[in-house]
Amino acid sequence: EKCNGCGICVKICHEHCLSLSDGELKIEYEFCSTCSQCVAVCPRQAILWDHHPPLRFDRTLYPRPEQVMELFMERRTGREHTGKSIDRSTLKEIAAMAAYAPTHNFNLRTIIIDDVEIIRQIDSVIYRFSMNLYRWLYAPEIMHFVVRAFAPAWESEYLKARPKLEVLRNRQRLFRTMPAAVIMVVGNRRAPLSLQSAQYALYNMDLYAQSMGLACRNLVGNQGILNRNRQFRKLIRLNRKEKIFGTIALGHPAIRFRNKVTGKSLSVQWNNHTTGR
Template sequence: MISINFEKCKHCTVCINRFKGYCISNENGNPKIDYMICNQCQKCIAICPHQAILMNGKQPIKIEKPLRIVADDLKEFLKRRRSIKKFKDCKIPREVLLEIASVAKYAPNQNKNIEIIIIDDLELINKIDRSALKFVLRLYNIFFSMKFLTSFIQLFSDSLPTIKKKMEFDLHINKHVVKENTQGLYLLIGNPKVPVTESSAQYLLSTMIIYAEALGIGSCLMDSLKLSINRALAIKNALRIPKGNKVLGVLAVGYSNECIVNIPQGYEINTSWNRKNTETIVE
């Protein structure tokens, strides 16, 4: 919870003026936090010149000098990053796994009730893999064992042949869902009924992915594991996932066993300026 240390507060009104009385108002010259509105974004902590606003009673760290990141280096770093589907059989130290998880708290999320479970027990990872493979098999049988259902689904989706081929690869060729030699799984857990929980989890994941890459550790998002764990009561119970919560995202990590030597070209995201239909705008 965010709180104010009134012994440090100089009544400068920086926080009050910044939020215009929305989540922090002026009460007899003192800032007052409206906890019904506050989403714990921590912006007030970041801008307080006197370090008088705290998170969970902890003093913020004063920024002594600006950090300058060379934009070209960052862009080159991002261009070279790829999702890794094959890892080396090399254990990641626990302190490194914990460090990757720790940077998630700096992600620009608005839900501070997301939990991260780190799994580095290879036996447990294998159990989750087997459970996920059974889940894929069940889905495959549902979608493709009954021709009338397959035909019905194809009326709404033209990607069914692609899905079928991917499932068959996992079931008959790869015989795994978890990527080869995965050394760690991060499970992000939260209550999806709480506003912005799902979107906040994605911010945490993206921050962890970038930091892991900076440490020389590859990663891959595992939506198939997210789906299968959420539907496997035995796995959820084994992981002590609270009732009402669910897995919001799964990230597999390991030292890359893929040789990335090229930056792909030719794909662009469609981008446009101020696209609008003026006839539909009501003044």
């Protein structure tokens, strides 16, 4: 009833599933990627999202650029936790930030783990895999010569990984101190763009958790270890078609970062010039 047939939503739809016929909006839902840009752009709020009318932005709540920069500069991986739990309502609020990720895939779901025993299982699975890797890569001294001879580009990383794995071996666990919770983003392993969508969702959660003063660690790469462990998959009730696409560990920080650190700048190329300002 609110639609006046202006066509702004039709122009912005990159899936081309919107059209106007005699001034009436037609939506081909089977082609819709649920990006919600049509909802956001409609000047008359005529398109509903999940049966809910959209709300106007309150631009007075926008952070200033210097505030965003401060958040980015403070952002560091948190590995030391106090042991204090995180309220479940807070964890649900953090996980809900995935809904605002610019994603094309809404076939994902989150698993929030705040059970200490399951978190210990995560630690144990990754630790055991890491120790097997250590024994395979570093126990035979000849492996260093093999890497140097056949994969010289990897020699530096090979040497840097050894002391990290030795620290794990001496500590006998992955986490220095156990996080209060772990959030996983899982979905159909064959669905297109699932990995990209999950990373968008995790980044939203990460920044939101940081704004609440929580320590956050993205377990990059470790979800592959968890995906291959049948016992763990059964424990968290993943079905055969599902895959863990990303994992973050959260906790109250035992160490507070106090100083700004200038990040490593990326080189900039303008157009097809190799140098320039």
